[in-house]
Amino acid sequence: GAGVSQSPRYKVTKRGQDVALRCDPISGHVSLYWYRQALGQGPEFLTYFNYEAQQDKSGLPNDRFSAERPEGSISTLTIQRTEQRDSAMYRCASSSAMAGGSNQPQHFGDGTRLSIL
Amino acid sequence: ILNVEQSPQSLHVQEGDSTNFTCSFPSSNFYALHWYRWETAKSPEALFVMTLNGDEKKKGRISATLNTKEGYSYLYIKGSQPEDSATYLCAFSNLGGKLIFGQGTELSVKP
Numbered sequence: 344g345a346g347v348s349q350s351p352r353y354k355v356t357k358r359g360q361d362v363a364l365r366c367d368p369i370s371g372h373v374s375l376y377w378y379r380q381a382l383g384q385g386p387e388f389l390t391y392f393n394y395e396a397q398q399d400k401s402g403l404p405n406d407r408f409s410a411e412r413p414e415g416s417i418s419t420l421t422i423q424r425t426e427q428r429d430s431a432m433y434r435c436a437s438s439s440a441m442a443g444g445s446n447q448p449q450h451f452g453d454g455t456r457l458s459i460l
Numbered sequence: 461i462l463n464v465e466q467s468p469q470s471l472h473v474q475e476g477d478s479t480n481f482t483c484s485f486p487s488s489n490f491y492a493l494h495w496y497r498w499e500t501a502k503s504p505e506a507l508f509v510m511t512l513n514g515d516e517k518k519k520g521r522i523s524a525t526l527n528t529k530e531g532y533s534y535l536y537i538k539g540s541q542p543e544d545s546a547t548y549l550c551a552f553s554n555l556g557g558k559l560i561f562g563q564g565t566e567l568s569v570k571p
Binding site for chain 1: 464491492494502503504505506509511551557558559562564
């Protein structure tokens with residue numbers, strides 16, 4: 344597709360369940376980023392990849408959160424044993440340049456709105 | 461701790477007014493400063509990426525300047541229109557690559 348695609352758009356699940364959020368970046372984009380965005384706030388960095396390599400996961404809140412990008416394209420953000428505080432918009436972005444020393448913009452997807460009951 | 465501050469938090473102007481807002485960021489280990497336009501229920505849209513001290517960029521009625529020595533960037537909108545209503549986000553990156561976003565300035569332009 345032309346833009347960054349995220350699925351599902353909305354996810355409602357019960358506390359304690361695992362969820363997997365998918366990001367399909369713009370074709371050919373090298374770097375991929377995951378952010379979490381609370382209502383009325385700017386995006387908060389979680390992790391990023393250059394190709395399939397996870398370069399920085401310092402923003403992941405705890406070890407229930409993990410991300411992978413095994414073939415350097417589609418990425419999955421997984422949250423295990425979800426808690427109510429995990430409820431937020433999760434956004435993915437991709438860029439044509441390698442992350443780190445990049446002056447290229449990031450292109451954002453529409454996000455997945457996660458609600459934990 | 462890397463902190464990006466934006467001011468004002470919100471701004472209400474009349475159609476035709478010109479306006480500007482500020483983004484403050486750490487001046488050490490600076491690599492790039494990004495500006496994004498974000499309409500609620502949509503994804504943030506890239507406006508500018510600036511890397512050099514003194515950079516000025518322009519897109520239509522919107523322009524931005526960068527001062528890396530003192531750690532600030534200004535975004536200007538000339539002759540605001542109702543369709544400019546959105547939240548304007550700035551984000552700082554160092555050589556590490558991740559973007560640190562400010563909380564945004566919410567602009568409302570009344571016809």
